Amino acid sequence: MKKMQGSSWGKLLAVLLLLVTAFGAGHFALKSILNLPYVAAEDWQETSQFDRLLAERQEQLAQLCQLDMELMSGELSFVQQERKLRQYSQLMEGLRQENTWFRWQVLSSSSASILYTNLETQTLDQAVEAVRYATFTAGEHLVQNSGAEGEGSVFIELEEADGESGIYYAGIIPAAGEELLIQCGVPAQVDESVSDEFFALWKEYGENRANFQPNMMQTLACSLLCLGCFLYILWTAGHKEGEEGIVLTWQEHIFFDLYLAFLILAALGLCFLGLNFGDYLVYSIIYGENSGDLVPFMQEWILPALAALLVGTITLAARTFAVRLKGRALARSTLLCRVLMWLWRVLRDFFQSLPVTWRAVGLFAGYAVVGGYLLLTARYSALALGAWCLLNFAALVFLGWWTVSLSKLRQGTKAIAAGDLEYRVDTGRMPRDLKIQGEDLNNISLGLAGAVDEKMKSERFKAELITNVSHDLKTPLTSIINYVNLLKTTDQADPTAREYIEVLDRKSQRLKKLTEDLVEASKASTGVLSVNREKIGMAQLLDQAMGEWEERLRERQLTVITNLPEGETWVYADGRHLWRVIDNLLSNCAKYAMEGTRVYVDLTRGKGQVCLSVKNISREALNIPAERLMERFVRGEESRTTEGSGLGLSIARSLTELQGGQFDLAVDGDLFKASVTLPQAN
Amino acid sequence: MYTILICDDDRDIVSALDIYLTSEGYQTIKTYNGLEAIRAAETNEIHLILMDIMMPELDGIRATAKLREGSNVPIILLTAKSEDTDKILGLNIGADDYITKPFNPLEVIARVKSQLRRYTSLGGADKGPGLLTVGPISMDDGAKVVTVDGEAISLTPIEYNILKLLLSHPGQVFSSAQIYEQVWNDPAFGSENTVAVHIRHLREKIEINPAEPRYLKVVWGLGYKMERGSN
Numbered sequence: 040m041k042k043m044q045g046s047s048w049g050k051l052l053a054v055l056l057l058l059v060t061a062f063g064a065g066h067f068a069l070k071s072i073l074n075l076p077y078v079a080a081e082d083w084q085e086t087s088q089f090d091r092l093l094a095e096r097q098e099q100l101a102q103l104c105q106l107d108m109e110l111m112s113g114e115l116s117f118v119q120q121e122r123k124l125r126q127y128s129q130l131m132e133g134l135r136q137e138n139t140w141f142r143w144q145v146l147s148s149s150s151a152s153i154l155y156t157n158l159e160t161q162t163l164d165q166a167v168e169a170v171r172y173a174t175f176t177a178g179e180h181l182v183q184n185s186g187a188e189g190e191g192s193v194f195i196e197l198e199e200a201d202g203e204s205g206i207y208y209a210g211i212i213p214a215a216g217e218e219l220l221i222q223c224g225v226p227a228q229v230d231e232s233v234s235d236e237f238f239a240l241w242k243e244y245g246e247n248r249a250n251f252q253p254n255m256m257q258t259l260a261c262s263l264l265c266l267g268c269f270l271y272i273l274w275t276a277g278h279k280e281g282e283e284g285i286v287l288t289w290q291e292h293i294f295f296d297l298y299l300a301f302l303i304l305a306a307l308g309l310c311f312l313g314l315n316f317g318d319y320l321v322y323s324i325i326y327g328e329n330s331g332d333l334v335p336f337m338q339e340w341i342l343p344a345l346a347a348l349l350v351g352t353i354t355l356a357a358r359t360f361a362v363r364l365k366g367r368a369l370a371r372s373t374l375l376c377r378v379l380m381w382l383w384r385v386l387r388d389f390f391q392s393l394p395v396t397w398r399a400v401g402l403f404a405g406y407a408v409v410g411g412y413l414l415l416t417a418r419y420s421a422l423a424l425g426a427w428c429l430l431n432f433a434a435l436v437f438l439g440w441w442t443v444s445l446s447k448l449r450q451g452t453k454a455i456a457a458g459d460l461e462y463r464v465d466t467g468r469m470p471r472d473l474k475i476q477g478e479d480l481n482n483i484s485l486g487l488a489g490a491v492d493e494k495m496k497s498e499r500f501k502a503e504l505i506t507n508v509s510h511d512l513k514t515p516l517t518s519i520i521n522y523v524n525l526l527k528t529t530d531q532a533d534p535t536a537r538e539y540i541e542v543l544d545r546k547s548q549r550l551k552k553l554t555e556d557l558v559e560a561s562k563a564s565t566g567v568l569s570v571n572r573e574k575i576g577m578a579q580l581l582d583q584a585m586g587e588w589e590e591r592l593r594e595r596q597l598t599v600i601t602n603l604p605e606g607e608t609w610v611y612a613d614g615r616h617l618w619r620v621i622d623n624l625l626s627n628c629a630k631y632a633m634e635g636t637r638v639y640v641d642l643t644r645g646k647g648q649v650c651l652s653v654k655n656i657s658r659e660a661l662n663i664p665a666e667r668l669m670e671r672f673v674r675g676e677e678s679r680t681t682e683g684s685g686l687g688l689s690i691a692r693s694l695t696e697l698q699g700g701q702f703d704l705a706v707d708g709d710l711f712k713a714s715v716t717l718p719q720a721n
Numbered sequence: 722m723y724t725i726l727i728c729d730d731d732r733d734i735v736s737a738l739d740i741y742l743t744s745e746g747y748q749t750i751k752t753y754n755g756l757e758a759i760r761a762a763e764t765n766e767i768h769l770i771l772m773d774i775m776m777p778e779l780d781g782i783r784a785t786a787k788l789r790e791g792s793n794v795p796i797i798l799l800t801a802k803s804e805d806t807d808k809i810l811g812l813n814i815g816a817d818d819y820i821t822k823p824f825n826p827l828e829v830i831a832r833v834k835s836q837l838r839r840y841t842s843l844g845g846a847d848k849g850p851g852l853l854t855v856g857p858i859s860m861d862d863g864a865k866v867v868t869v870d871g872e873a874i875s876l877t878p879i880e881y882n883i884l885k886l887l888l889s890h891p892g893q894v895f896s897s898a899q900i901y902e903q904v905w906n907d908p909a910f911g912s913e914n915t916v917a918v919h920i921r922h923l924r925e926k927i928e929i930n931p932a933e934p935r936y937l938k939v940v941w942g943l944g945y946k947m948e949r950g951s952n
Binding site: 510513514516517518519520521522524525551554575576577579580582583584585586587589590612614615617618 | 733734737741825827896897914917920940942943
C-alpha cells in the first residue's frame with residue numbers, strides 16, 4: 040500500500056493515462072454530440088442536412104429556370120449564348136433521374152401547369168416519401184421554401200418531351216416575374232445505384248445512428264478511467280518513495296490562492312478556446328462551410344486536446360489542494376490566511392505586551408461599551424437584549440474560569456509550601472497569565488525536588504562511603520584488639536609497659552565503639568534503616584531501659600527520678616530504634632552528668648502526642664548552643680578526653696525523626712534537657 | 722583434643738585466633754580462603770570451623786553452603802558486616818553462629834566452647850519429663866538445676882522462676898507487669914521495674930554476649946521473651 044503510494048512510476052503512468060483518457064473522453068464525446076442530430080431525427084429526411092441539400096437543389100431549379108428564360112429570350116450574344124448553354128446542360132445533367140435521387144417538378148402557380156420535371160412515369164406522390172414545396176419568382180434565384188405544407192399540390196401528367204434527356208418540358212416559357220412553384224422530394228429508399236449527395240446523407244445517417252451508442256459507451260469508459268486516475272493521483276499525492284509523511288513539492292511553495300487563481304484563469308482560457316472552436320465546428324457542420332481539413336482535424340485533435348488540458352489543469356489544482364490538506368499546510372500556504380494570521384499575531388502580541396492592569400482596564404472598557412450599547416438598544420430590540428444577556432453570561436464564565444484557575448494555583452502553592460515537591464499545578468486550561476505563574480511555580484518545585492534529590496543522593500553516597508570505610512577499619516581493628524589482649528596475657532616486668540598496654544586497650548575499645556556509632560549515625564541520618572512501627576508501651580520501655588542503666592547510673596552517683604502518667608502510654612514507634620534513642624540519652628547522662636545530682640525522666644501525654652524528656656545537670660559548663668550539640672562529633676567539652684563519640688545525640692535525633700517523631704534539646708545554664716515527642720497510639 | 726579450622730584472608734587475625742585457641746588446648750588448621758578451607762575439611766577430621774565471610778576465591782557464605790552439603794560440623798561466621806540481613810543469610814545457609822568483627826577474643830572462645838559442647842555431647846541429649854530446653858539452655862525443674870551447654874549455672878530463686886516462666890512459653894512476650902504478677906504472685910503497682918534488673922542479671926548469666934542476647938531477648942516497649950530454639 041505504502042509502496043503503491045510512493046511509486047513515482049505509478050504516478051507518471053497515472054498522469055499520462057489521465058491525459059490520454061481525458062483526450063479519449065473528449066474525442067468520443069464530441070463524436071457522440073455530432074451524432075446527436077441524426078439520432079434526434081426520426082428519419083433521415085427530417086435532418087437539417089437533408090433540408091439543406093434540398094434547398095441547394097431548389098436553387099439549381101431556380102437557376103435552370105432563369106437560364107432557360109435567358110436562352111429563350113434571344114437577346115444574348117453568341118458567346119454568351121454558348122456559355123449559358125453549357126451551364127444549362129451541366130445543370131440539366133445533374134438534375135436527371137439517372138444522376139440524382141432528387142425528384143422534382145416546377146409548376147406555374149397561376150395555371151398550375153407543370154413547366155419542368157424529372158419524373159418519368161410515376162407521380163411525385165408515388166416517387167417520394169414526402170413532398171416539399173418551394174416558390175420562386177421566375178428570373179430570380181431566390182427560392183422560398185415552404186416546406187411540406189405547400190399549397191396547390193396539383194400534379195399534372197406530362198407527356199414526354201425529350202425522352203433522351205429524362206427531363207420533361209411543358210414547352211412553356213415562364214413569363215418574367217411569374218410566381219413559380221417547386222414540388223420536390225426524395226424517395227424513401229435510396230441505394231448506391233445513384234450515388235449523389237442524398238445517398239451520401241442516407242449513408243451518413245445510418246452510420247451516425249449506428250455509431251452513437253458505441254461512442255457514448257467509449258466516452259463513458261474513458262471518463263470512468265479518467266476519474267480513476269484522478270482519484271489515484273489524489274490518493275498518492277504528497278507521498279514519495281523512501282520518505283515518511285507528506286512531501287511538499289515546488290507547487291506547494293506557491294501561495295495556494297495565487298496558484299489557484301492562475302489555474303482557474305488557465306481553465307477559463309481553455310474553456311473559451313474550446314467554446315470558440317466548438318462554435319466554429321457547429322457552424323461549419325450546420326452550414327457546410329467546410330474549409331478543407333480543418334474541421335476533421337479540429338474534431339479529431341484540437342477539441343479533445345483542449346478537454347485533456349482542462350482535465351489536467353483541474354487535476355493539478357485538486358492535487359495541490361490534497362497535498363496541502365494532507366500536509367496540514369493549507370492555511371499556512373494560503374496568502375490570505377497568512378496575512379490574517381500575521382494580523383492576529385500582531386494584535387495579540389500587542390495586547391499581551393500590555394501590563395495586566397491595562398489589559399484588565401481594556402477588557403472592562405470593552406465590556407462596558409458593548410454592554411452599554413446593547414442595554415441602550417435593548418429597549419427596541421429583543422435581539423440586543425438576548426445579546427446583552429449572552430455577553431454577561433460570557434463575562435461570568437470568564438470570571439469563573441479565572442477564579443477557578445486562581446484557586447488551583449493557590450492550592451498548588453500551598454501544597455508545595457507544605458513540602459510536597461511532587462505536586463504539579465495542572466496549567467492545561469488556565470488563562471495565560473495564571474498559566475505562566477503556574478508554570479513558574481512548577482519549575483520552582485521541580486528545582487527544589489531536584490535539589491532535595493541531589494542532597495539525598497549525596498547523603499546516601501556518604502553513608503555508603505562511611506559504611507565501606509568502617510568495614511575496612513574493622514578488620515585491622517580486630518587484629519589490634521586481639522593482639523592487645525594477647526599482650527595483656529604476656530608477662531610484662533616493666534610497670535609502664537603494662538600502663539601503655541592499658542591505654543592501647545582502652546583506645547582500641549573506643550575506636551571500636553566509634554566505628555560502630557559512625558555506621559549507625561550515617562545509616563540513621565540517610566534513612567537507609569528499615570523502620571517497623573508498631574504499638575509500643577512507653578512505660579514498659581522506660582522500665583526496661585532503667586533495668587539496663589540503673590546500676591551504671593548509680594555507680595556515677597546519679598539518682599533517676601521517673602514521673603510517669605497513670606497506666607500505659609502507647610506510641611507508634613520501632614522498639615529497637617526507640618530503645619537506641621533512650622539508650623543514647625541515658626548514656627549521655629552517665630557520661631556528662633555531674634556526680635551526685637538527679638536525673639529526671641518525665642513522660643507526658645496530651646493532644647495526641649507523647650513527650651519523653653530527660654533532664655540532667657551537666658558536669659562541664661555548656662557554652663555551646665543546643666543546636667550545635669546535635670551535630671556530629673560535637674560534645675559539651677572540647678577537650679575530647681572523655682569517652683563517647685559525640686555521635687549519640689545525632690543518632691538519637693535521626694532515629695527519632697525516622698520514626699516520625701521530633702527531637703529537641705534545650706540548654707539552660709548547666710541544665711541540659713532532651714525531649715522526644717512521638718505521636719500517641721490509641 | 723578437638724581440631725578447629727580457621728579461615729580468614731587476614732593472616733594476623735588467623736594467627737591471633739590460633740594463639741587463643743591453642744592456649745585453650747585446641748588443635749588448629751589455618752586456611753586463608755574458602756577453597757583451602759574446603760580442601761582442608763575434606764582431608765582432616767574437623768570439629769569446628771571459624772569462617773570469615775569476605776574472602777577472595779570463595780567467600781564464606783558459599784564455602785559454608787558447600788561444606789553443608791556433606792557435613793554438619795559447627796560453623797561460626799566471622800563478619801565485618803553488622804547488618805541484620807547478613808546474619809540472617811549466614812544462619813539460613815547453614816552456619817550455627819556468628820561473631821561480628823571487631824570481636825572480643827573471650828567471646829570467640831566462649832562461642833567455640835558452646836558450639837563444641839553441643840556438637841559433641843548434647844547431640845543426642847535425652848529430653849526427659851520436666852526438662853525445659855531452649856537452645857543450649859536446659860532446666861531440670863525436678864532437680865532445680867539449670868545448665869547452659871551442659872554447664873550448671875547458679876541462679877537466685879527469682880531469676881529461676883523468671884527463667885522457668887519464659888522457658889515454658891518460648892516465643893511468647895511477657896511484659897514486666899505480667900512477669901511480676903506471675904513470679905511474685907502480687908499485683909504489680911509500679912514495682913515491676915525490679916523485673917528489668919533481674920532479667921539483666923539473668924541475661925549476664927546465660928548469654929555469652931549479654932549486650933547482644935541470642936536467647937533471652939528484650940522486646941523493647943513490650944516485654945521479654947525466650948527465643949524459640951532451633952533444636
